[in-house]
Amino acid sequence: GGMGGGAPPGPVPRGRRGQDSLVTLDLELEDVVFGADKRISQNLAVECPVCHGSCAAPGTEPITCSQCDGMGSIQRVTQSMFGQMLSYSACPRCHGHGTVIVTPCTECSGEGRVRANKQITVKVPAGVEDGMRIRLAGQGDAGVEGGPAGDLFAEVRVRRNAMFQRVGDDLVCELQVPMTAAALGTTVTIDTLDGPRDIQIQAGTPSGTVVTLGGLGVGRLHRGGRGDLKVSVAVRTPTKLDEAQR
DSSP states (O other): OOOOOOSSSOOOOOOBBOOOEEEEEOHHHHHHOOOOEEEEEEEEEOOOOOTOOOOOOTTOOOOOTTTTTTTTTEEEEEEEEEEEEEEEOOOOTTTTTSSEEBOOOOOTTTEEEEEEEEEEEEETTTOOOOOEEEEEEEEEEOOOOOOOOOEEEEEEEEOSSOOOETTTEEEEEEEEHHHHHHHHOOEOOOOTEEEEEEEEETTTTTOOOEEEEOOOOOOTTTOOOOOOEEEEEEEEEOEEETTTTT
């Protein structure tokens, strides 16, 4: 009976996964400390609003391929020293799908998707760092011919803050106080990201002393809770004194 090439593979489903996309997400320090929902607009391939990914014009549907009778493959017979050899290859008319779209959708030219600006909400978790990428599954380019969408990756860029600097999960800032206040002691109110907080400056505080405000730092990405706010005291020493001050 000759050598067989196995059973025919059958028609291949339409649809190809869309590409992944990358967008830069600019954040303020507050977004990183507390977490935030950021709304972005990105030009992406989206499902065709007319054919809804079917690729066929409204009111029409794919028909069975007449060349392969819907099998999606063509049988080929070749002669060899062992006898007849059977093999299968994708049908050149339907490209292995088993059906043919006779009337393609004019909106998407039979691709099943179009380009459009897409509004997307990115949930930023507290504690993300500059350069990290947030993955949004299925929010990338829509697939061809109704295939699944790719993923969207939002790369974090944190803007510099004028007052606070991030060090791990902590925030660091500098507080300048007059020499007299450091010598005699005082209470200073500073604006933190959580609102005003009082700091006690003990009498005789030297420059470089660090006052720690617990739980006012950056939200921890994996462990929960927050880091601390560390305030470095800088004592201002006057450089020019008049006679009365002396």
